[in-house]
Amino acid sequence: MRNWxxxxxxxxxxxxxxxxxxxxPSPAPAPSPAPAPAGGGAATVxxxxxxxxxxxxxxxxxxxxxHGGVAKGSTPNASTSGTATPPATTSSSSASPSGSKxxxxxxxxxxxxxxxxxxxxxxxxxxxxxxxGSRWYGRTKSGEYMSESAAKTAGYHxxxxxACTS
Numbered sequence: 001m002r003n004w005x006x007x008x009x010x011x012x013x014x015x016x017x018x019x020x021x022x023x024x025p026s027p028a029p030a031p032s033p034a035p036a037p038a039g040g041g042a043a044t045v046x047x048x049x050x051x052x053x054x055x056x057x058x059x060x061x062x063x064x065x066x067h068g069g070v071a072k073g074s075t076p077n078a079s080t081s082g083t084a085t086p087p088a089t090t091s092s093s094s095a096s097p098s099g100s101k102x103x104x105x106x107x108x109x110x111x112x113x114x115x116x117x118x119x120x121x122x123x124x125x126x127x128x129x130x131x132x133g134s135r136w137y138g139r140t141k142s143g144e145y146m147s148e149s150a151a152k153t154a155g156y157h158x159x160x161x162x163a164c165t166s
Contacts, residue, residue: 047071111138112145119145120164122156129156131164 046056050068057063064070115121115138120129123140129151130136136159138145146154148164158164 109139109141112143114138115145118147120148120151122146122151122154123159126159127156128159130159131162134159 043058044056045058045060045063046054047060047063048071049055049064050071052071053064053067055063055067055070060070112121115132117132120131121137121140121143122129122145123136123143125140125142129146129148130138130140131148
């Protein structure tokens with residue numbers, strides 16, 4: 001009697017599994033690729049990412065993933081020749097030392113003229129000074145060049161508490 005019950009339960013389980021499999025919808029067919037442009041080549045879109053790296057691909061979908069997205073000032077260019085010319089890029093110094101940019105940060109401005117050995121850039125807004133060769137040396141919105149000793153005397157502090165070594 002127990003064997004009959006077990007056999008019935010096994011049969012019911014098999015029927016449920018077969019029924020569930022039959023009700024599973026089959027995957028939708030893959031969409032057909034877009035027709036090729038009249039020029040004969042595949043369409044290619046180029047743009048500039050927020051960190052300054054160029055992007056080239058079939059569409060902007062997923063463009064610049066891992067690079068902060070597409071730069072707002074970047075105008076996507078469509079090319080049908082199949083070999084797109086990447087847009088002009090900015091200096092690689094616009095990326096942070098770790099290789100990634102923080103959210104909301106802007107590309108670095110060109111350094112103001114006048115700096116050099118023995119001088120630091122004093123950010124008059126943050127009251128911090130930046131050493132020659134650092135990321136923000138001569139590049140903050142407001143500031144001026146002066147000697148490190150003059151900056152300390154005027155009440156400024158080293159950026160990230162790192163005094164200049166020169």
